[in-house]
Amino acid sequence: MIYFRKYLLVTFLSLLMTNMLAAQQNEGTADSSEKVEKSKSKKKKRKKYKLPEIDLSHWKVTIPVGKPTEVGPPEILDYANNQELKPFMYNDSTSGAIVFYAYPNTSTANSSYSRSELREQMVPGDNSVNWTFAQGGRMKGRLAMDEVTKDKNGNYHKVIVMQIHGRLTNEQRDLIGQKDNNAPPMLKIYWQDGKVRVKTKVLKDPGLSGNDLLHEEAWTDDEGYTFKQEVGFRPFTLEVNVEPGKMVVSLNNQEFAVYDDVSIKKWEIFENYFKAGNYFQTKDKDAHAAVKYFELEVSH
Numbered sequence: 001m002i003y004f005r006k007y008l009l010v011t012f013l014s015l016l017m018t019n020m021l022a023a024q025q026n027e028g029t030a031d032s033s034e035k036v037e038k039s040k041s042k043k044k045k046r047k048k049y050k051l052p053e054i055d056l057s058h059w060k061v062t063i064p065v066g067k068p069t070e071v072g073p074p075e076i077l078d079y080a081n082n083q084e085l086k087p088f089m090y091n092d093s094t095s096g097a098i099v100f101y102a103y104p105n106t107s108t109a110n111s112s113y114s115r116s117e118l119r120e121q122m123v124p125g126d127n128s129v130n131w132t133f134a135q136g137g138r139m140k141g142r143l144a145m146d147e148v149t150k151d152k153n154g155n156y157h158k159v160i161v162m163q164i165h166g167r168l169t170n171e172q173r174d175l176i177g178q179k180d181n182n183a184p185p186m187l188k189i190y191w192q193d194g195k196v197r198v199k200t201k202v203l204k205d206p207g208l209s210g211n212d213l214l215h216e217e218a219w220t221d222d223e224g225y226t227f228k229q230e231v232g233f234r235p236f237t238l239e240v241n242v243e244p245g246k247m248v249v250s251l252n253n254q255e256f257a258v259y260d261d262v263s264i265k266k267w268e269i270f271e272n273y274f275k276a277g278n279y280f281q282t283k284d285k286d287a288h289a290a291v292k293y294f295e296l297e298v299s300h
Helices: 002-047 075-081 170-176 210-214 262-269
Strands: 059-063 069-071 089-092 097-102 115-120 137-148 159-167 182-192 195-203 219-221 225-230 236-243 246-251 255-259 271-280 289-299
Touching: 059 075, 069 075, 075 089, 097 137, 097 271, 137 159, 137 271, 159 236, 159 289, 170 210, 182 236, 182 246, 195 246, 195 262, 210 262, 225 255, 271 289
Parallel strands: none
Antiparallel strands: 059 069, 059 115, 089 097, 097 115, 097 289, 115 271, 137 236, 137 289, 159 182, 159 271, 182 195, 195 219, 195 225, 236 246, 246 255
């Protein structure tokens, strides 16, 4: 009987120890699983936040305050910490984009509209070094309309999101007696009611040549072209390619607007620079727009 009781006691203690060890192992496994899940959750959260990878070392920005205010390199590289820029040029770290925000306020010379817009500088900090159509250039951006107000008729306000702007050299400016170096913009690309619309300059008289081409009144707007695709508020890709005597604008690498007429060929008399961002096309009270840029690159 005594041996039988001892046997029962040993068996009970053995079972108890086995259960305790199993419980500890299960608890350890649960803790380990919980740690793995937490780690995965943290990684997922981290993946949701990213900064845009856009090189701003060859751009300056104009914002709709001041006279207006312009910020170029190297200060623009720290735009996220620039208190003056923050309301108009800031990061959307959820989608990895730079947002350009504008509303009707201060405008630049030769314009009545406000902008939060980048201006290409081939030499950082210097507006006097630019490029010609004979030299060529390429600008590619991935962007989206983030938000935009409507006019009294229920139509969205227009926004210019890309440009090629002309510029007179100092010699050309003095030759025609103009007070500044401004020349017409050869290309304006609009976001208009959810579609992308392209406007270019054409000669009023295709027979003009030489210095007569330098006068702004020699040029007028073409009829414009609207791409068939509707982009709405979704991201889309715009690319502008310029080579001697030819300019091509493409949307999502699926639709192409090709310009190779006499006006394009004679435009080679001007210098040019690329622009990108939010050039807001209204002076309506309480109107505003925000444009997101996920990617932007330029080459020559």
